Amino acid sequence: MPSFTVFKGTESGAPKxxxxxxxxxxxxxxxxxxxxASGLCGTDLHYKNADMVLGHEGVGVVExxxxxxxxxxxxxxxxxxxxxxxxxxxxxxxxxxxxxxPERKMYGEADLDQGSFASHAVWREAFVFKxxxxxxxxxxxxxxxxxxxxxxxxxxxxxxxxxxxGIMGVGGLGHLAIQFAAKMGCRVTVLSGSxxxxxxxxRLGAHEFIATKGKKELKISRxxxxxxxxxxxxxxxxxxxPIMAPGSKIFPLSVAFGNFEMPYFPIVVQGLTIQGxxxxxxxxxxxxxxxxxxxxxxxxxxxxxxxxxGIQDAMTKLENGEVHFRAVLKxx
Ligand SMILES: NC(=O)c1ccc[n+]([C@@H]2O[C@H](COP(=O)([O-])OP(=O)(O)OC[C@H]3O[C@@H](n4cnc5c(N)ncnc54)[C@H](OP(=O)(O)O)[C@@H]3O)[C@@H](O)[C@H]2O)c1
Ligand SMILES: [Zn+2]
Ligand SMILES: [Zn+2]
Numbered sequence: 118m119p120s121f122t123v124f125k126g127t128e129s130g131a132p133k134x135x136x137x138x139x140x141x142x143x144x145x146x147x148x149x150x151x152x153x154a155s156g157l158c159g160t161d162l163h164y165k166n167a168d169m170v171l172g173h174e175g176v177g178v179v180e181x182x183x184x185x186x187x188x189x190x191x192x193x194x195x196x197x198x199x200x201x202x203x204x205x206x207x208x209x210x211x212x213x214x215x216x217x218x219p220e221r222k223m224y225g226e227a228d229l230d231q232g233s234f235a236s237h238a239v240w241r242e243a244f245v246f247k248x249x250x251x252x253x254x255x256x257x258x259x260x261x262x263x264x265x266x267x268x269x270x271x272x273x274x275x276x277x278x279x280x281x282x283g284i285m286g287v288g289g290l291g292h293l294a295i296q297f298a299a300k301m302g303c304r305v306t307v308l309s310g311s312x313x314x315x316x317x318x319x320r321l322g323a324h325e326f327i328a329t330k331g332k333k334e335l336k337i338s339r340x341x342x343x344x345x346x347x348x349x350x351x352x353x354x355x356x357x358x359p360i361m362a363p364g365s366k367i368f369p370l371s372v373a374f375g376n377f378e379m380p381y382f383p384i385v386v387q388g389l390t391i392q393g394x395x396x397x398x399x400x401x402x403x404x405x406x407x408x409x410x411x412x413x414x415x416x417x418x419x420x421x422x423x424x425x426x427g428i429q430d431a432m433t434k435l436e437n438g439e440v441h442f443r444a445v446l447k448x449x
Protein backbone atom coordinates (compact mmCIF):
# COMPACT_ATOMS: atom_id res chain seq x y z
CA MET A 118 0.00 0.00 0.00
CA PRO A 119 -0.91 2.47 -1.07
CA SER A 120 -2.28 0.55 -4.00
CA PHE A 121 -5.84 1.50 -4.85
CA THR A 122 -8.68 1.14 -7.31
CA VAL A 123 -9.13 3.79 -10.00
CA PHE A 124 -11.48 4.17 -12.97
CA LYS A 125 -9.94 5.30 -16.24
CA GLY A 126 -11.07 6.60 -19.60
CA THR A 127 -10.64 4.23 -22.55
CA GLU A 128 -10.58 4.41 -26.34
CA SER A 129 -14.17 3.18 -26.46
CA GLY A 130 -15.26 5.63 -23.76
CA ALA A 131 -16.40 2.86 -21.37
CA PRO A 132 -14.83 3.51 -17.94
CA LYS A 133 -12.38 0.80 -16.91
CA UNK A 134 -11.39 -0.34 -13.44
CA UNK A 135 -7.64 -0.38 -12.83
CA UNK A 136 -5.08 -0.11 -10.03
CA UNK A 137 -2.65 2.68 -9.15
CA UNK A 138 0.31 2.11 -6.87
CA UNK A 139 2.09 4.90 -5.02
CA UNK A 140 5.33 4.65 -3.01
CA UNK A 141 4.96 2.83 0.31
CA UNK A 142 5.68 5.87 2.47
CA UNK A 143 3.93 9.21 2.06
CA UNK A 144 6.48 11.98 1.45
CA UNK A 145 6.39 15.75 2.09
CA UNK A 146 2.94 17.17 2.74
CA UNK A 147 1.10 14.41 0.86
CA UNK A 148 -2.03 12.93 2.35
CA UNK A 149 -3.75 9.65 1.49
CA UNK A 150 -7.49 10.16 1.11
CA UNK A 151 -10.14 7.47 1.09
CA UNK A 152 -12.71 8.64 -1.45
CA UNK A 153 -16.32 8.61 -0.26
CA ALA A 154 -17.98 10.51 -3.12
CA SER A 155 -17.21 12.23 -6.40
CA GLY A 156 -19.17 14.55 -8.61
CA LEU A 157 -19.29 13.94 -12.36
CA CYS A 158 -18.56 17.20 -14.19
CA GLY A 159 -19.29 18.04 -17.82
CA THR A 160 -15.53 18.34 -18.32
CA ASP A 161 -15.05 14.64 -17.48
CA LEU A 162 -16.88 13.83 -20.70
CA HIS A 163 -14.07 15.50 -22.66
CA TYR A 164 -11.61 12.98 -21.16
CA LYS A 165 -13.65 9.77 -21.33
CA ASN A 166 -11.49 8.54 -24.24
CA ALA A 167 -8.18 9.48 -22.60
CA ASP A 168 -5.87 6.97 -20.94
CA MET A 169 -6.11 8.63 -17.52
CA VAL A 170 -7.97 8.31 -14.25
CA LEU A 171 -11.22 10.28 -14.39
CA GLY A 172 -12.88 12.57 -11.86
CA HIS A 173 -11.99 15.90 -10.27
CA GLU A 174 -14.74 16.60 -7.73
CA GLY A 175 -13.37 14.40 -4.97
CA VAL A 176 -14.45 14.14 -1.36
CA GLY A 177 -13.33 11.75 1.34
CA VAL A 178 -11.55 11.16 4.60
CA VAL A 179 -7.83 11.51 5.37
CA GLU A 180 -6.37 8.07 6.03
CA UNK A 181 -2.74 9.02 6.66
CA UNK A 182 -0.48 12.07 6.43
CA UNK A 183 3.09 12.68 5.25
CA UNK A 184 5.88 13.95 7.50
CA UNK A 185 5.47 17.63 6.54
CA UNK A 186 1.69 17.88 7.01
CA UNK A 187 0.72 20.67 9.39
CA UNK A 188 -3.02 21.05 9.12
CA UNK A 189 -4.71 17.77 8.33
CA UNK A 190 -4.87 14.64 10.43
CA UNK A 191 -6.29 11.15 10.07
CA UNK A 192 -10.08 11.23 10.04
CA UNK A 193 -10.46 14.78 8.66
CA UNK A 194 -13.18 15.19 6.03
CA UNK A 195 -11.71 16.82 2.92
CA UNK A 196 -12.22 17.53 -0.77
CA UNK A 197 -10.18 18.52 -3.80
CA UNK A 198 -10.79 19.80 -7.28
CA UNK A 199 -9.26 20.53 -10.65
CA UNK A 200 -5.84 21.84 -9.67
CA UNK A 201 -3.38 19.69 -7.72
CA UNK A 202 -0.23 21.76 -7.42
CA UNK A 203 1.45 25.07 -8.25
CA UNK A 204 5.00 26.42 -7.99
CA UNK A 205 4.32 28.66 -4.97
CA UNK A 206 6.70 31.44 -6.01
CA UNK A 207 5.53 33.04 -9.27
CA UNK A 208 3.59 36.33 -9.42
CA UNK A 209 0.29 34.45 -9.82
CA UNK A 210 0.95 32.24 -6.80
CA UNK A 211 2.11 35.18 -4.70
CA UNK A 212 -0.86 37.36 -5.61
CA UNK A 213 -3.54 34.78 -4.80
CA UNK A 214 -4.25 33.94 -8.41
CA UNK A 215 -2.56 30.55 -8.14
CA UNK A 216 -5.03 28.96 -10.56
CA UNK A 217 -3.08 30.82 -13.27
CA UNK A 218 0.35 29.59 -12.12
CA PRO A 219 2.34 28.67 -15.27
CA GLU A 220 3.40 25.47 -13.50
CA ARG A 221 -0.05 24.46 -12.26
CA LYS A 222 -0.89 20.76 -12.35
CA MET A 223 -4.46 20.46 -13.54
CA TYR A 224 -6.80 17.60 -14.29
CA GLY A 225 -6.31 16.23 -17.79
CA GLU A 226 -2.72 17.47 -17.99
CA ALA A 227 -0.91 16.15 -14.90
CA ASP A 228 -1.22 13.37 -12.32
CA LEU A 229 -3.04 11.19 -14.82
CA ASP A 230 -2.59 8.12 -12.59
CA GLN A 231 -5.18 9.27 -10.07
CA GLY A 232 -8.49 11.11 -9.81
CA SER A 233 -11.72 11.11 -7.87
CA PHE A 234 -13.30 8.09 -9.61
CA ALA A 235 -11.28 5.90 -7.31
CA SER A 236 -11.12 4.30 -3.90
CA HIS A 237 -8.19 6.50 -2.81
CA ALA A 238 -5.93 9.31 -3.94
CA VAL A 239 -2.74 11.01 -2.72
CA TRP A 240 -2.59 14.80 -2.89
CA ARG A 241 -0.63 17.64 -1.34
CA GLU A 242 -2.23 18.86 1.87
CA ALA A 243 -1.94 22.41 0.51
CA PHE A 244 -4.36 21.55 -2.33
CA VAL A 245 -6.95 19.77 -0.23
CA PHE A 246 -9.85 21.59 1.48
CA LYS A 247 -11.54 20.73 4.74
CA UNK A 248 -15.23 19.96 4.32
CA UNK A 249 -17.39 22.17 6.55
CA UNK A 250 -19.51 20.23 9.08
CA UNK A 251 -22.69 21.65 7.55
CA UNK A 252 -22.07 19.84 4.25
CA UNK A 253 -22.44 16.11 3.67
CA UNK A 254 -19.82 14.41 1.49
CA UNK A 255 -22.32 13.98 -1.34
CA UNK A 256 -23.26 17.66 -1.22
CA UNK A 257 -19.64 18.82 -0.96
CA UNK A 258 -18.45 16.84 -4.01
CA UNK A 259 -20.05 18.96 -6.80
CA UNK A 260 -18.76 22.11 -5.11
CA UNK A 261 -15.12 21.09 -5.72
CA UNK A 262 -15.24 22.00 -9.42
CA UNK A 263 -18.75 23.13 -10.41
CA UNK A 264 -19.25 25.21 -7.28
CA UNK A 265 -15.73 26.63 -7.31
CA UNK A 266 -16.01 27.65 -10.98
CA UNK A 267 -19.23 29.61 -10.71
CA UNK A 268 -18.40 31.12 -7.32
CA UNK A 269 -15.07 32.39 -8.67
CA UNK A 270 -16.80 34.05 -11.64
CA UNK A 271 -19.13 35.84 -9.23
CA UNK A 272 -16.60 36.59 -6.50
CA UNK A 273 -13.36 37.59 -8.24
CA UNK A 274 -14.70 40.61 -10.14
CA UNK A 275 -16.66 43.40 -8.41
CA UNK A 276 -20.33 42.46 -8.18
CA UNK A 277 -23.10 44.63 -6.76
CA UNK A 278 -26.10 43.20 -4.92
CA UNK A 279 -28.16 45.43 -7.22
CA UNK A 280 -26.80 43.67 -10.31
CA UNK A 281 -28.93 41.54 -12.57
CA UNK A 282 -26.95 38.32 -13.05
CA GLY A 283 -27.74 36.00 -15.92
CA ILE A 284 -27.08 32.28 -15.63
CA MET A 285 -27.23 30.44 -18.94
CA GLY A 286 -27.65 26.65 -18.73
CA VAL A 287 -29.25 24.90 -15.77
CA GLY A 288 -26.93 21.92 -15.34
CA GLY A 289 -24.31 21.02 -12.75
CA LEU A 290 -22.65 24.44 -12.82
CA GLY A 291 -25.73 26.51 -13.61
CA HIS A 292 -27.97 25.26 -10.80
CA LEU A 293 -25.21 26.10 -8.28
CA ALA A 294 -24.61 29.50 -9.89
CA ILE A 295 -28.29 30.42 -9.44
CA GLN A 296 -28.00 29.71 -5.71
CA PHE A 297 -24.70 31.54 -5.22
CA ALA A 298 -25.81 34.65 -7.14
CA ALA A 299 -29.16 34.77 -5.30
CA LYS A 300 -27.45 34.46 -1.90
CA MET A 301 -25.03 37.24 -2.88
CA GLY A 302 -28.16 39.39 -3.07
CA CYS A 303 -28.38 39.74 -6.82
CA ARG A 304 -31.36 39.57 -9.10
CA VAL A 305 -30.98 36.31 -11.04
CA THR A 306 -32.16 35.78 -14.60
CA VAL A 307 -31.95 32.24 -15.91
CA LEU A 308 -31.59 31.43 -19.59
CA SER A 309 -32.37 27.81 -20.39
CA GLY A 310 -33.11 25.90 -23.58
CA SER A 311 -36.76 25.19 -22.76
CA UNK A 312 -39.30 25.94 -20.02
CA UNK A 313 -38.88 22.50 -18.44
CA UNK A 314 -36.53 23.64 -15.65
CA UNK A 315 -38.44 26.81 -14.80
CA UNK A 316 -40.05 25.73 -11.51
CA UNK A 317 -36.82 24.32 -10.16
CA UNK A 318 -34.78 27.36 -11.21
CA UNK A 319 -37.24 29.68 -9.43
CA ARG A 320 -37.12 27.47 -6.33
CA LEU A 321 -33.31 27.69 -6.34
CA GLY A 322 -33.51 31.50 -6.26
CA ALA A 323 -34.08 32.78 -9.81
CA HIS A 324 -36.24 35.88 -10.29
CA GLU A 325 -36.82 35.60 -14.01
CA PHE A 326 -36.66 32.67 -16.41
CA ILE A 327 -36.25 32.80 -20.17
CA ALA A 328 -36.46 29.88 -22.59
CA THR A 329 -34.06 30.45 -25.47
CA LYS A 330 -34.49 27.69 -28.08
CA GLY A 331 -35.89 28.83 -31.39
CA LYS A 332 -36.12 32.49 -30.30
CA LYS A 333 -34.68 35.08 -32.64
CA GLU A 334 -34.82 37.78 -29.98
CA LEU A 335 -34.91 37.32 -26.20
CA LYS A 336 -37.40 39.39 -24.20
CA ILE A 337 -35.88 40.38 -20.89
CA SER A 338 -37.22 42.78 -18.26
CA ARG A 339 -33.80 44.19 -17.34
CA UNK A 340 -30.49 43.98 -19.22
CA UNK A 341 -27.85 41.77 -17.62
CA UNK A 342 -24.89 43.24 -15.74
CA UNK A 343 -23.11 39.89 -15.76
CA UNK A 344 -23.70 36.63 -17.57
CA UNK A 345 -22.24 33.26 -16.62
CA UNK A 346 -22.45 30.93 -19.61
CA UNK A 347 -22.52 27.38 -18.24
CA UNK A 348 -23.88 25.53 -21.26
CA UNK A 349 -22.02 22.43 -22.41
CA UNK A 350 -21.50 23.97 -25.85
CA UNK A 351 -20.94 27.56 -26.96
CA UNK A 352 -24.27 29.39 -27.08
CA UNK A 353 -25.74 31.60 -29.80
CA UNK A 354 -23.85 34.81 -29.03
CA UNK A 355 -26.04 36.85 -31.40
CA UNK A 356 -28.98 36.10 -29.14
CA UNK A 357 -27.06 37.13 -26.03
CA UNK A 358 -25.28 40.36 -26.92
CA PRO A 359 -28.48 42.48 -27.22
CA ILE A 360 -29.58 41.61 -23.66
CA MET A 361 -26.31 42.73 -22.05
CA ALA A 362 -26.22 46.09 -20.24
CA PRO A 363 -23.60 48.64 -21.34
CA GLY A 364 -20.34 47.96 -19.48
CA SER A 365 -21.42 44.45 -18.52
CA LYS A 366 -19.32 41.28 -18.38
CA ILE A 367 -19.81 37.93 -20.09
CA PHE A 368 -18.10 34.88 -18.57
CA PRO A 369 -17.88 32.07 -21.12
CA LEU A 370 -17.31 29.09 -18.80
CA SER A 371 -18.15 26.29 -21.26
CA VAL A 372 -15.27 24.11 -22.34
CA ALA A 373 -15.33 24.28 -26.14
CA PHE A 374 -12.77 24.24 -28.91
CA GLY A 375 -12.26 26.18 -32.11
CA ASN A 376 -12.66 29.93 -32.38
CA PHE A 377 -14.76 32.40 -30.47
CA GLU A 378 -17.12 34.08 -32.92
CA MET A 379 -19.16 36.96 -31.67
CA PRO A 380 -20.83 40.09 -33.08
CA TYR A 381 -17.93 42.54 -32.97
CA PHE A 382 -19.27 46.09 -33.02
CA PRO A 383 -21.66 45.83 -30.01
CA ILE A 384 -18.69 44.82 -27.84
CA VAL A 385 -16.94 48.03 -28.82
CA VAL A 386 -19.81 50.48 -28.53
CA GLN A 387 -21.46 48.90 -25.48
CA GLY A 388 -18.13 48.50 -23.69
CA LEU A 389 -18.69 44.79 -23.03
CA THR A 390 -16.05 42.63 -21.36
CA ILE A 391 -15.55 38.98 -22.26
CA GLN A 392 -13.93 37.46 -19.19
CA GLY A 393 -12.41 33.98 -19.30
CA UNK A 394 -12.36 32.09 -16.00
CA UNK A 395 -11.25 28.64 -14.94
CA UNK A 396 -12.22 26.93 -11.66
CA UNK A 397 -10.87 28.87 -8.67
CA UNK A 398 -7.71 29.82 -6.84
CA UNK A 399 -7.34 28.13 -3.48
CA UNK A 400 -8.37 30.99 -1.23
CA UNK A 401 -11.51 31.45 -3.34
CA UNK A 402 -12.26 27.71 -3.22
CA UNK A 403 -12.01 27.84 0.55
CA UNK A 404 -14.29 30.90 0.78
CA UNK A 405 -16.77 29.17 -1.54
CA UNK A 406 -17.08 26.20 0.83
CA UNK A 407 -17.62 28.52 3.79
CA UNK A 408 -20.21 30.57 1.89
CA UNK A 409 -22.06 27.42 0.82
CA UNK A 410 -22.07 26.10 4.39
CA UNK A 411 -23.32 29.41 5.82
CA UNK A 412 -26.10 29.85 3.26
CA UNK A 413 -26.98 26.17 2.96
CA UNK A 414 -26.18 26.09 -0.73
CA UNK A 415 -26.45 22.49 -1.79
CA UNK A 416 -26.41 20.78 -5.13
CA UNK A 417 -29.42 18.86 -6.36
CA UNK A 418 -27.91 15.45 -6.86
CA UNK A 419 -28.58 12.06 -8.34
CA UNK A 420 -26.39 9.30 -6.91
CA UNK A 421 -24.77 6.38 -8.72
CA UNK A 422 -22.48 3.61 -7.44
CA UNK A 423 -18.73 4.09 -7.98
CA UNK A 424 -18.42 1.04 -10.24
CA UNK A 425 -17.74 0.67 -13.97
CA UNK A 426 -21.50 0.30 -14.55
CA GLY A 427 -22.42 3.18 -12.26
CA ILE A 428 -19.94 5.57 -13.89
CA GLN A 429 -21.04 4.52 -17.38
CA ASP A 430 -24.69 5.02 -16.46
CA ALA A 431 -24.00 8.49 -15.01
CA MET A 432 -21.91 9.53 -18.02
CA THR A 433 -24.52 8.40 -20.51
CA LYS A 434 -27.22 10.29 -18.61
CA LEU A 435 -25.03 13.42 -18.49
CA GLU A 436 -24.39 13.22 -22.24
CA ASN A 437 -28.12 12.88 -22.89
CA GLY A 438 -28.99 15.84 -20.66
CA GLU A 439 -30.83 13.56 -18.23
CA VAL A 440 -28.94 14.32 -15.01
CA HIS A 441 -30.86 16.26 -12.44
CA PHE A 442 -28.65 18.36 -11.80
CA ARG A 443 -25.33 16.77 -10.75
CA ALA A 444 -24.42 13.09 -10.75
CA VAL A 445 -22.54 11.98 -7.64
CA LEU A 446 -20.73 8.65 -7.51
CA LYS A 447 -20.74 7.00 -4.10
CA UNK A 448 -17.99 4.72 -2.85
CA UNK A 449 -19.17 1.12 -2.57
N1 LIG B 1 -14.42 27.12 -16.91
C1 LIG B 1 -14.29 26.16 -16.01
O1 LIG B 1 -13.45 26.24 -15.11
C2 LIG B 1 -15.21 24.98 -16.04
C3 LIG B 1 -15.35 24.17 -14.91
C4 LIG B 1 -16.26 23.12 -14.94
C5 LIG B 1 -16.99 22.86 -16.08
N2 LIG B 1 -16.79 23.64 -17.18
C6 LIG B 1 -17.59 23.44 -18.40
O2 LIG B 1 -18.86 24.01 -18.16
C7 LIG B 1 -19.84 23.39 -18.99
C8 LIG B 1 -21.02 22.94 -18.12
O3 LIG B 1 -20.62 21.88 -17.26
P1 LIG B 1 -21.71 21.11 -16.42
O4 LIG B 1 -20.97 20.10 -15.63
O5 LIG B 1 -22.59 22.09 -15.72
O6 LIG B 1 -22.54 20.38 -17.58
P2 LIG B 1 -24.09 19.94 -17.59
O7 LIG B 1 -24.49 19.48 -16.24
O8 LIG B 1 -24.20 19.03 -18.75
O9 LIG B 1 -24.89 21.29 -17.88
C9 LIG B 1 -24.81 21.93 -19.11
C10 LIG B 1 -26.17 22.58 -19.48
O10 LIG B 1 -26.00 23.16 -20.77
C11 LIG B 1 -27.26 23.05 -21.49
N3 LIG B 1 -26.99 22.28 -22.70
C12 LIG B 1 -26.95 20.94 -22.84
N4 LIG B 1 -26.63 20.60 -24.11
C13 LIG B 1 -26.44 21.75 -24.77
C14 LIG B 1 -26.09 22.08 -26.11
N5 LIG B 1 -25.86 21.16 -27.04
N6 LIG B 1 -25.97 23.39 -26.43
C15 LIG B 1 -26.19 24.35 -25.52
N7 LIG B 1 -26.54 24.08 -24.23
C16 LIG B 1 -26.66 22.81 -23.86
C17 LIG B 1 -28.24 22.39 -20.55
O11 LIG B 1 -28.91 23.43 -19.82
P3 LIG B 1 -30.41 23.94 -20.19
O12 LIG B 1 -31.25 22.71 -20.27
O13 LIG B 1 -30.76 24.84 -19.07
O14 LIG B 1 -30.31 24.66 -21.49
C18 LIG B 1 -27.33 21.64 -19.60
O15 LIG B 1 -27.97 21.38 -18.38
C19 LIG B 1 -19.11 22.23 -19.67
O16 LIG B 1 -18.69 22.67 -20.96
C20 LIG B 1 -17.90 22.01 -18.78
O17 LIG B 1 -16.84 21.38 -19.49
C21 LIG B 1 -15.93 24.69 -17.17
ZN1 LIG C 1 -15.19 20.17 -13.58
ZN1 LIG D 1 3.20 29.64 -9.44
